[in-house]
Amino acid sequence: MIEPIIKISNLCKSFGGTKATNDVSFELKPGEALGIIGPNGSGKSTLINLISGFVKPDKGQILFKGINITGMAPHKIVNLGIARSFQMSRPFYNMSVFKNLIIPISSPRARKLRGGKYGDLDEAAIHLLEEVGFERDSQVPYKEAGALPHGYLKRLELARCLALEPDIVILDELFSGMSMSEIASVVPLLERIKKEGKTLIMVEHRLTELFKIIDKIIVLNFGMKIAEGLPRDVMTQDEVTSAYLGSEVKTGA
Amino acid sequence: MRTNLSHRKERIDRGIKVRSDDIFVLASMRDLLYVILPKAIVILAMLILPLLKDVVGMYWLNVLVTTLVVILLALSWDLLASAGLVSLGQAFFFGVGSYIAGYLSFKFGWSPLFTIPTATLVGSIICALFLYPVLRLRGIYFGLITFALPLLLARLIEATKVLGGTEGMSALPPIPGMTGKLYLLMFVVLLTLFGFRRLISSNYGLVFQGIRDNDRAVIAAGYNIQWYKTQAVFIAALPATFAGAFVAHHFQFVGVPAFAMDYSILPLTAVVVGGAGTFIGGALGAVILMPLSEILREFGSLRVVIYSLLLLLFSIGLPEGLFKYVKRKYSQIERLTTMEEVKHD
Numbered sequence: 234m235i236e237p238i239i240k241i242s243n244l245c246k247s248f249g250g251t252k253a254t255n256d257v258s259f260e261l262k263p264g265e266a267l268g269i270i271g272p273n274g275s276g277k278s279t280l281i282n283l284i285s286g287f288v289k290p291d292k293g294q295i296l297f298k299g300i301n302i303t304g305m306a307p308h309k310i311v312n313l314g315i316a317r318s319f320q321m322s323r324p325f326y327n328m329s330v331f332k333n334l335i336i337p338i339s340s341p342r343a344r345k346l347r348g349g350k351y352g353d354l355d356e357a358a359i360h361l362l363e364e365v366g367f368e369r370d371s372q373v374p375y376k377e378a379g380a381l382p383h384g385y386l387k388r389l390e391l392a393r394c395l396a397l398e399p400d401i402v403i404l405d406e407l408f409s410g411m412s413m414s415e416i417a418s419v420v421p422l423l424e425r426i427k428k429e430g431k432t433l434i435m436v437e438h439r440l441t442e443l444f445k446i447i448d449k450i451i452v453l454n455f456g457m458k459i460a461e462g463l464p465r466d467v468m469t470q471d472e473v474t475s476a477y478l479g480s481e482v483k484t485g486a
Numbered sequence: 487m488r489t490n491l492s493h494r495k496e497r498i499d500r501g502i503k504v505r506s507d508d509i510f511v512l513a514s515m516r517d518l519l520y521v522i523l524p525k526a527i528v529i530l531a532m533l534i535l536p537l538l539k540d541v542v543g544m545y546w547l548n549v550l551v552t553t554l555v556v557i558l559l560a561l562s563w564d565l566l567a568s569a570g571l572v573s574l575g576q577a578f579f580f581g582v583g584s585y586i587a588g589y590l591s592f593k594f595g596w597s598p599l600f601t602i603p604t605a606t607l608v609g610s611i612i613c614a615l616f617l618y619p620v621l622r623l624r625g626i627y628f629g630l631i632t633f634a635l636p637l638l639l640a641r642l643i644e645a646t647k648v649l650g651g652t653e654g655m656s657a658l659p660p661i662p663g664m665t666g667k668l669y670l671l672m673f674v675v676l677l678t679l680f681g682f683r684r685l686i687s688s689n690y691g692l693v694f695q696g697i698r699d700n701d702r703a704v705i706a707a708g709y710n711i712q713w714y715k716t717q718a719v720f721i722a723a724l725p726a727t728f729a730g731a732f733v734a735h736h737f738q739f740v741g742v743p744a745f746a747m748d749y750s751i752l753p754l755t756a757v758v759v760g761g762a763g764t765f766i767g768g769a770l771g772a773v774i775l776m777p778l779s780e781i782l783r784e785f786g787s788l789r790v791v792i793y794s795l796l797l798l799l800f801s802i803g804l805p806e807g808l809f810k811y812v813k814r815k816y817s818q819i820e821r822l823t824t825m826e827e828v829k830h831d
Contacts, residue, residue, distance in 0.1 A: 285706070311708035319706070325699035328692065336696045337707040339689050354689065397708060 236299070238263045238432050239315075239401060244283055244293035246456075253279040254290070255456035261449075263400070266423075266433035268443045268464070271453035272476055277436045278320060280453070281405055284434070285317040286310040297401070312342045316399035320406045320436075322390040326379035330367070333378050333389060334358035337396035346398045358396075365392045366418045384415040391419065401432040408439040416442050440468075452476065489826050496823045503817040524816070532676070536668035546777075547664055551736060553776035554671040555729045559753035560760075560768030561678045562726040567762055568686050569718035570698030572625065575632035577749035578616075579723045581639060583609040583730025585649055588740030592655040602731040609727030614720040621715040624701070636745035643742055654741020661735050671732065675769070678725040682765050685721070694718055752776070759800045761807015770809050 237260035246254040253276045261267055269277050282288040284295060286307035295303045302310050311317075325333050337343060338354050338361070347357075363369045365388040373385065381389065387407055394402050408416050416439070423446050427433055437443040444464045452460040452467060454476040460467045467473055506517040539547060559576045566573045587605035590596045596604075620631045644652050661667050685691045696704040697711050697718075704711050734740045752775070753768065760771030778796075782789040804811055 287702070287705075306710070307705050308708050308710045311706060317706055319702065323700045323703065325696050325703070327699060328695060332692060335689055335692050336704060336709075339692075340708040342708045393703065393707065 235262045237261055238298060239284075240296040241284070242294050242296075244280070244295065245291045246279055246283055246288060247291060252456045254283060257293075257453070257456070257458050259451055259458070259461060261401075261432050261434070263432055264427060264430045265449060266427050266435065266447040268447040268450040269434065269436045269453060270438070270440065270443070270450060275453040275476075276456035277453055278405060279456070281317060281403055281434070281436060284310075285315060285403060311340075311397060311399075314342070314400035315403065316394040316397040316401070317403040318390040318394050318405055318407060320409070322383075322386040324378035324381065324386060324389055326377070328378055329375050330378050330381065330385075330389060331355060331358040331362060331374045334361055334392055334396050337393050340397060343397055361392050361396055362389075364395070365389075365422060366415070383410045384412055387411055388415070388419065391422075395426070399431065401434065402426065403434045403436075405436050406438065407435065408437055408442055420445055492825050493822050494825060495820050497814070497818045497820050499818055529676075532672045536665045536672070539664060544664070546780075547668065549777055549780050550668065551671065553772050554668075554675055555733055556752045556756055556772040556776055557675050557769045558671075558678060558725040558729040559749060560756040560772055561675075561682055561765055562722045562724075563753050563757055564762060564765050564768050565682050565686070565694075565722040566718060567757075568691070568698060569694035569715060569722075570624065570701065571621075571715065571718065572629045573632045573722075573750075574629040574754070575634070575636050575750050576726055576753050577636040577745050577747065578632060578639070579609070579613050579726030580730040580733075580749040581636055581745035582613055582616075582723075583727030584734040584740050584744035585643075585730075586612075586727075587731035587734045588655045588658060589649060591658045591735070592650070592740075598659060598661050598735045602728065602735070605731035605734075606724055606728040609730070610720050610723035613723040613727065614716050617719050618712075618716055621712055621719070633750070636747075636750065640742045640745035650741065652742060654739060654743075656739045656741075658735055658738045658740065660738050661732075667736070674725065674728060679765055679769060686765075755797055757807075758797065759808055761809045761811075764807070764809050767807045767809035770812075771807070774808070 240260040242258045244254055244257045245252070255276075257276075257280060259267070269280065271277050279288060283290050286302070286305050286309070289304045293303070294301060297310075297313060297315060300313065302313065302315075324330075325336070335354055335358055338357055359369060359374055362374050367373050367385070367388070373381075378386075378389065387410065391404065391407060394404070407419070411419070420442060423433065427446065433446065435443060435447060447464065450460075450462065450464045450467050451458055452473050454472075459472050459476060460470050502517060502520050505511070505514070506521045511517045511521055535542075535550060536547070559580060562579060563573055563576055583605045586609045587598075587601040590601045590604060591598070616635065617632070620628060623631065643649055649655065661670070686694065693704060693709060693714055696707075697714060701711055704714075730744060734744070753772070756771035756775055757768040758771065759775060760769065761767030779789070779793055782792055785792060800808070
C-alpha cells in the first residue's frame with residue numbers, strides 16, 4: 234500500500250463566530266489529483282490557507298510525508314515541498330515577467346534541488362514560461378509584469394509554483410478569468426505534472442475542465458465536507474446539488 | 487464612415503541614444519562623450535571640489551560635508567524603500583552611529599580610525615535588532631515606529647542622563663584635514679551609490695523588490711521575509727551609521743541633536759525632489775536642496791516658506807523626481823504624432 238503524501242485530520246478554524254473550516258479530513262496519495270469545490274464562502278480558500286500555513290488552525294493536524302506541519306511558518310512548508318498559487322494573482326509589478334520567476338527559481342528549495350549554481354537562471358525562467366504557454370520569441374517574457382493581461386498573469390502564477398519543484402501543487406482558482414483556449418493549453422501541462430508524480434490540489438468553479446484532470450473530489454459547504462469521492466458519483470448526490478443549486482421548496486402536497 | 491485626425495504626444499529614443507547602445511559607440515567621439523560625460527562630470531566634480539578650499543571657503547566646504555551626509559542618509563532610505571520599508575526616521579540610524587562612535591572615543595579614547603568602522607558595523611547590527619520586532623508591520627505603520635524611535639531615544643538619554651545626558655559628549659578627537667575628510671566621505675558615497683545600485687538589480691536584490699511588490703508571493707516562494715527584511719535594514723543602516731559616526735568626529739561632539747528630526751526629514755525631501763528608487767535621485771536632490779537651503783538663509787524666516795513652496799512644486803509638478811525627468815530628456819524626444827481615428831457610423 235502506498236503511504237499518503239498528505240493526511241489532514243479534523244481541521245478546524247473559526248473567524249469570530251464563523252466556522253470557516255469545520256472538522257475537515259482527507260488524505261491523498263502521491264500523484265493523485267484532488268478537486269475542492271463548493272459555493273462561495275464555503276471555506277475552500279481557508280482550507281488552502283491552512284494547508285500552506287498562511288492561516289494557523291484552531292484544531293486538527295496536517296501530516297506531510299509523515300512530518301507534522303500543523304501551524305508551521307508558511308515559508309518552511311514551501312521548502313518542504315508544498316507550493317500554492319493565489320486566487321488574486323498579483324505579480325511583482327515593476328519587474329519584467331521572467332524576472333518574476335527568478336525569485337522562486339533562486340529560492341532555498343529550488344536551489345537545493347537544482348544543486349548549486351548550475352545553469353543560467355534567466356534561461357531557466359524563460360524555459361519555464363515557455364512551458365506554461367508564453368511564446369519564447371515574443372516580447373511578452375521581457376515586458377513589465379504589471380502590463381500583462383489576466384490570462385497571462387494566471388499562467389505566470391502557475392509557473393511560479395512549478396519553479397519551486399514542489400511535491401504538492403495547490404492551485405486556487407487557476408482557471409477563473411482564463412479564456413477557453415488558455416485553459417485548453419494549460420490542461421495538458423497539468424496532466425503531465427500529475428504523471429510526473431506530483432500531487433495536485435485544485436480549487437475550481439469551472440467543473441467541466443476540472444473533471445478532466447482530477448481523480449477525486451471534495452465538496453465543501455459552510456466549512457464542512459459534505460461529500461467526497463469520484464466526480465461522477467459526487468455530483469449526483471442530493472446534498473451536493475442542493476448546496477450548488479439551492480434545495481427544492483417543499484410544498485405541503 | 488468618418489475619419490477624425492487626433493494628435494497625441496509620443497516619446498521616442500534619440501538617435502544618439504540608440505547608436506550608443508552597443509560596442510559601436512567606440513567608433514564616434516561624440517557618441518562616446520554622450521555616454522561617458524554625465525558620469526565623468528559627477529566624478530570630476532567630486533575630485534575637484536575638496537581642493538577648492540581657497541576659492542569657496544571653509545563655510546561652503548562644511549555645507550558640502552552636510553550635503554554628502556544627507557546623500558548617505560538618502561541612499562539608506564532608498565534601499566529600505568526598495569524592500570517596501572518606508573522609513574520616517576533616518577535620524578535613528580544616524581544617532582545610533584553617532585553615539586557609538588562618540589562613546590567609544592569619549593570613554594576609551596579610541597581614535598576615529600577605529601571608532602568609525604566599529605560604529606558602522608556594530609551600529610547597523612543594533613539598528614537591525616531594534617527594528618526586528620516591528621518588521622512585520624507594513625507601510626505607514628513601520629514608518630510611524632521609525633518616526634518615534636529617534637524621539638524616544640533622545641528623551642531616554644535626557645531623562646536617564648546616560649551617555650552624557652543633555653550635555654552630550656564633547657572634545658572628541660577630530661578627523662584631521664578637511665580635504666582628506668571630504669575625499670573619505672565622497673569615497674563612501676560613491677561606494678554606497680554604486681554598491682546599492684548593483685545590489686538591488688542582483689538576484690538577491692530582486693527578493694527585496696519582491697517583498698515590496700507582493701510579500702505574500704515571496705513567502706509562497708519559500709523565503710523567510712522577516713530575515714530578508716532584517717538584512718535589508720542592516721545593509722541600509724551601514725551608510726547611515728557611518729554618516730553618524732563621521733559627523734560625531736567632524737563636530738567633535740555627540741549629543742541629543744544627533745537624533746534631531748532634520749536627519750529624518752532632509753533625506754526624505756532629497757528623495758522627493760530627486761526621485762525614489764534610483765539611488766542617484768536622492769543624491770541629486772541633496773546636491774540641490776542642501777546648498778539651496780544655505781542660500782535661502784538670507785531671507786530670514788521666509789526661508790522655510792520658500793523651501794516648502796519649492797518642495798510642494800516638485801512633488802506636484804514632477805512626482806517622478808528630477809532624476810528620471812532629466813534622464814528622459816537626455817535620452818528621449820517628445821513629438822506630436824497624428825493619428826487617424828476611423829469612426830463607423
